[in-house]
Amino acid sequence: MSKSRISIDNPDNEVLWLKCNWCHSKTEHKVLSSVVTEASEDYVDDGGTYEDALWWRASHRIIQCNTCQQISYRRESIDSESDGDEELGIPDQYDVAVYPGDMAHRIFGQYKSQVDKLLFRRCADVIEKVPAIYKRLGEGDKEAISQALTSCRRIISSFAHAIYPPPGKEEEVIVEGKSLKLSAQNYLNLIDAYVRTHTSSISVRDRIRLTLRPLNERVCAGVHDDVTAEEAQALFLQTYLLLGEILNL
Numbered sequence: 001m002s003k004s005r006i007s008i009d010n011p012d013n014e015v016l017w018l019k020c021n022w023c024h025s026k027t028e029h030k031v032l033s034s035v036v037t038e039a040s041e042d043y044v045d046d047g048g049t050y051e052d053a054l055w056w057r058a059s060h061r062i063i064q065c066n067t068c069q070q071i072s073y074r075r076e077s078i079d080s081e082s083d084g085d086e087e088l089g090i091p092d093q094y095d096v097a098v099y100p101g102d103m104a105h106r107i108f109g110q111y112k113s114q115v116d117k118l119l120f121r122r123c124a125d126v127i128e129k130v131p132a133i134y135k136r137l138g139e140g141d142k143e144a145i146s147q148a149l150t151s152c153r154r155i156i157s158s159f160a161h162a163i164y165p166p167p168g169k170e171e172e173v174i175v176e177g178k179s180l181k182l183s184a185q186n187y188l189n190l191i192d193a194y195v196r197t198h199t200s201s202i203s204v205r206d207r208i209r210l211t212l213r214p215l216n217e218r219v220c221a222g223v224h225d226d227v228t229a230e231e232a233q234a235l236f237l238q239t240y241l242l243l244g245e246i247l248n249l
């Protein structure tokens, strides 16, 4: 038989001692509101019926950091399988999720969605595969490495074509005293030309140019070369961060 229960309470002075995702200090968090959901089920086998042997429980809390005052949502859940055993020294394994996540993830997420939106009509097939590839990279999947690098290269070239459509036939422009050939194949030059028309800061232009080229080189070489899953993951993140920064110029 299965049973479930929901309890809601607005605790007066409940305080949790946690590391804040925003200010990164380990500090007191005031619990503003709390909901606990619980359910259980009997387990039946040849030995008989074990009442409420299968159970799961989650607490949902709105908390506020006492240092930076950021308000967040925190979910903590556990079930009978991840419940520890004190006698055997096995700790409880709580699954914890906090929203909003940390700043770095938020910035990356914002950049990623801007870049994806721009590219969706041009290379939806690549964009749709990104989450799955990224997840597999996290698991160290070898095939995912080569797919990830191929996708990165397509993302960079489609991005270039989207922000600075190549001229019908090859053109040359002078950027920072250097002649740049603009064509569909020279996609890095298209990005340079775009950056030049969107920022007057020489140091920003230089930094973007000097980041983009080695990144693209590694992505292209890496398809045939030895690249670890960690490096592929880093190249992916760098691609999105850089393209996101360019869109924000």
Ligand SMILES: [Zn+2]
Pocket: 020, 021, 022, 023, 024, 025, 065, 066, 067, 068, 069, 070
């Ligand atoms: Zn904080």
